[in-house]
Amino acid sequence: MTPTKKTFYGRRRGRPLRELKGQLFASLLPRLTLKCGANDKDLQVGSFFKTPAPEYWLEIGFGGGEHLAAHVRANPQVHFVGSEVFINGVASLLQHLQEEDYDRVRLYPDDVRDFLPRLRAGQFSRIFVMFPDPWPKARHHKRRLLKPPFLAELARLLVPGGVLHIASDHAGYVEEILENIPQVPALSLQGTSDTWTRPFFDGAFPTRYEGKAKAAGRGCSYFELLKK
Numbered sequence: 224m225t226p227t228k229k230t231f232y233g234r235r236r237g238r239p240l241r242e243l244k245g246q247l248f249a250s251l252l253p254r255l256t257l258k259c260g261a262n263d264k265d266l267q268v269g270s271f272f273k274t275p276a277p278e279y280w281l282e283i284g285f286g287g288g289e290h291l292a293a294h295v296r297a298n299p300q301v302h303f304v305g306s307e308v309f310i311n312g313v314a315s316l317l318q319h320l321q322e323e324d325y326d327r328v329r330l331y332p333d334d335v336r337d338f339l340p341r342l343r344a345g346q347f348s349r350i351f352v353m354f355p356d357p358w359p360k361a362r363h364h365k366r367r368l369l370k371p372p373f374l375a376e377l378a379r380l381l382v383p384g385g386v387l388h389i390a391s392d393h394a395g396y397v398e399e400i401l402e403n404i405p406q407v408p409a410l411s412l413q414g415t416s417d418t419w420t421r422p423f424f425d426g427a428f429p430t431r432y433e434g435k436a437k438a439a440g441r442g443c444s445y446f447e448l449l450k451k
């Protein structure tokens with residue numbers, strides 16, 4: 224039986240891609256897109272790459288890809304998996320990558336919720352969910368990604384001692400995240416309400432959305448959750 228795909232409510236495409244982005248989308252994306260069939264299960268992240276790496280990091284909803292590309296540059300020992308539904312964002316990431324990065328990055332350019340259950344447990348050292356869509360209207364809150372079952376799925380995929388990084392500038396979503404975390408016993412929230420007001424991960428990079436939030440005067444919250 225073919226598993227049912229989740230309903231996705233966000234934007235999948237924006238303005239038509241300009242020439243260079245369009246070319247990269249057509250030529251580079253197929254090379255970087257990881258192989259994952261609808262019936263695959265127990266997939267090993269290492270199998271997506273030509274060579275193994277000591278650590279694998281995952282970024283979910285990488286937007287324009289600036290944050291993912293910065294980590295690729297700064298962490299040459301790590302191999303990265305990125306997922307983004309918005310094709311203009313995927314094309315933007317491709318522009319930020321350089322030839323020498325190509326063997327260390329694999330992409331799932333679609334809804335990450337259809338991909339994660341196909342992976343074997345305990346594989347990522349870090350997972351980033353930076354500024355997930357807040358869905359501010361009350362009737363849309365159920366669309367928010369960081370519900371307890373999804374947090375539990377991320378916990379399943381982390382190696383013991385691995386870290387889930389979450390950031391948000393939306394007070395209501397932050398409140399919900401703080402309510403949901405205790406429902407996932409495998410994750411332990413680090414820091415205190417003082418440290419949550421700034422990135423407390425030494426190797427942190429800003430995201431595009433974070434820049435916009437700060438320019439608009441919105442405070443941001445940063446959470447690190449340790450896999451027990």
Ligand SMILES: C[S@@+](CC[C@H](N)C(=O)[O-])C[C@H]1O[C@@H](n2cnc3c(N)ncnc32)[C@H](O)[C@@H]1O
Pocket residue numbers: 233234283284285286287306307308309312333334335336352353354355356357368430431432433
């Ligand atoms: C508010 S944007 C933040 C982008 C980026 N992380 C940043 O901070 O600049 C949220 C992103 O998550 C992506 N997204 C939402 N749900 C997703 C899903 N289920 N799978 C993959 N990407 C998703 C959206 O397309 C959007 O680009």
